[in-house]
Amino acid sequence: MRTSILSLSFVIACLGFGPGCEPKAKQGTATPGESGSGGDESGNAANGGEQVDVSQKVCDAEVSDTPTALFDNNVFLRTPKNVELVEQNPFFAMTMSKPVSTCDAIVDRMAVAIVQSDPKKDLHAVAENFLGANGYTGAGFESEEGDKQTNLKAIVSLPEGPKGEPPAKIWMTITRKYGKDFVLFYQTHPNAWNAVHKSFALSSERLIIKPPPK
Numbered sequence: 001m002r003t004s005i006l007s008l009s010f011v012i013a014c015l016g017f018g019p020g021c022e023p024k025a026k027q028g029t030a031t032p033g034e035s036g037s038g039g040d041e042s043g044n045a046a047n048g049g050e051q052v053d054v055s056q057k058v059c060d061a062e063v064s065d066t067p068t069a070l071f072d073n074n075v076f077l078r079t080p081k082n083v084e085l086v087e088q089n090p091f092f093a094m095t096m097s098k099p100v101s102t103c104d105a106i107v108d109r110m111a112v113a114i115v116q117s118d119p120k121k122d123l124h125a126v127a128e129n130f131l132g133a134n135g136y137t138g139a140g141f142e143s144e145e146g147d148k149q150t151n152l153k154a155i156v157s158l159p160e161g162p163k164g165e166p167p168a169k170i171w172m173t174i175t176r177k178y179g180k181d182f183v184l185f186y187q188t189h190p191n192a193w194n195a196v197h198k199s200f201a202l203s204s205e206r207l208i209i210k211p212p213p214k
Contacts, residue, residue, distance in 0.1 A: 056194065057103045057105075057195045058194045058195070058198075059105075059195045059196070059198065060102075060198060061102070061198040061199045061201065061203075062080065062101070062102045062199050063078040063079060063080055063202050063203050063206065064078045064079050064080075064083075066078070067206065068084075068085055070085065070093050071087070071090055071091065071093075072090065073210070074210045075112065075182065075207070075208070075209055075210070076207075076208040077112070077203060077204075077206050077208065078202075078203055078206040079110065079203055080101050080102065080107060080110070080186070080196060080200060080203050081102050081199060082100060082101050082107075083095060083099050083101060083107055083110055083203075084096075084099070085111075085112060091113065091114040091115070092111070092113050093111065093112045093113075094111040094112075095107065095111070101196055101199060102195055102196050102198075103195035103196070104195070105188060105192035105195035105196045106188065106189065106192055107186065107187070107188055107196060108168065108187045108188050108189065109185070109186075109187040110184075110185065110186050110187070111183070112182070112183070112184055112185075113130075113183040113185070114181070114182055115180065115183065116180060117176050117179050117180055117181050122148040122149060123146070123148045123149065123150075123151070123152035123174045123176060123181070124141075124144065124152060124154075126152075126174055126183075127141075127154055127174060130172075130183060131170075136156075136158055136168075137161075138158065138159050139156050139157070139170075140156065140157050141154055141156055142155040142156065142157050143155045149176065150175070150176050150177070151173070151174070152173060152174045153171075153172075153173050153201075153204070154170075154171075154172045155170070155171060155172075155197075156169070156172055157169050157170070157190070158170070166189055167189065167190050168187050168188070168190070169188060169189070169190045169193045169197075170185065170186065170187045171186040171200035171201065171204065172185050173204040173207075175207065178212055182209060184203075184204045184207065186200040186203070186204075188200075
């Protein structure tokens with residue numbers, strides 16, 4: 001019998017690092033790990049061949065005017081400005097490029113995942129497993145909010161990798177509801193954090209989860 005929720009290990013393999021799934025890219029977009037048009041690895045958008053320094057900008061939140069409906073209209077949220085999600089399967093959606101968002105900052109990755117809840121694990125452990133299985137070695141939690149049983153909001157930092165991989169800063173929320181964990185994942189370069197972190201936070205606050213049918 002087909003299970004209703006994918007295992008955590010399979011879902012996170014689709015985040016763009018693991019070999020478990022090939023992203024379904026829209027025509028004309030870059031696959032995860034490749035530079036999207038108009039940006040560089042510092043989190044800045046290119047403007048006529050010149051970099052735009054966004055590291056000192058603290059910008060107001062900007063999210064889409066209309067919500068994105070996912071997973072057969074069971075999940076709704078307003079994504080950060082210019083961010084589009086593509087469903088990979090009924091339990092996982094992700095960006096297929098690196099869009100230029102608020103104040104010319106680049107969003108390296110956004111993902112939404114649904115996984116079966118494990119009542120033996122609090123949401124901090126779920127977040128750690130999610131990050132570790134995706135190769136975020138050395139990721140550190142800068143801050144955490146929530147009771148860690150029903151909700152978690154976390155800021156996670158990742159240092160530069162041993163092969164020169166750029167550092168990253170991540171806004172991550174997990175909501176446990178109806179026996180499932182709903183993971184929202186937003187990643188950018190630390191230089192772009194000030195410009196987009198309010199957009200990440202507002203986007204995650206606009207999450208709507210429909211109850212299962214009775």
